[in-house]
Amino acid sequence: MYHSTFYLYKEQKPAVCIVRNYTEKDFDELVTIQSECFPPPFPSELWWNKEQLSNHITLFPEGALCVEIDGELAGSLTSLCINYDPLNSQHTWEEITDNGYIKNHTDHGNALYIVDISVRPKFRTFGLGKIMMESMYHLVIEKKLSRLLGGGRMPGYKQYDGKETPQSYLQKVLAGELKDPVISFLLKCGRTPVCILDNYLEDEDSLNYAVLMEWKNPFKQEFNK
Incomplete structure (x- = not known):
């Protein structure tokens, strides 16, 4: 299980930051965080429910992370392992994550897939994501x-x-002519685009589009040839 403690600066004062695996005692707060991160018009039925969260910590607890600042839960990240075929990249969020229940997680997969990442708005200047x-x-x-993957929403696309x-x-966005709240963040995290995903998620701001973003494991031999 993962547990890391270090300091970040909050209003020019050190604040204790803890990154750890989330547990059942965090469920209520995790649902609240989802409501803060994805307000309307994002559909509330896509926020976590407790059955989904229970599956995360049962089926793949290593992939269920949360972060605390001075004891307050500030964000979370959920993932699962999949078998990824680079020649068949198109998918929807519902298909790849089993609608967030991750019952399709496989311990023998070749890639880690990010199901969700959420950081409370008031903590978004800390780099927690x-x-x-x-x-x-x-x-x-x-x-x-071989890699980490995930579909990045394009919430800035609606206005274009x-x-x-x-x-x-x-x-x-890649040329620096536009900034997108999610895609630009993922680029800063070292992720690179693979392709546009059509009808990825019911998401009015992104017009249901997403970008499949990856990070390749630098220690895998096939990427060093």
């Missing part, structure tokens, strides 16, 4: 997986509907 993501990179290396295709929007 990146800290949790880096913890998952460690897990990829430890389990000798009719002006840009999803592909051209992504290219402008």
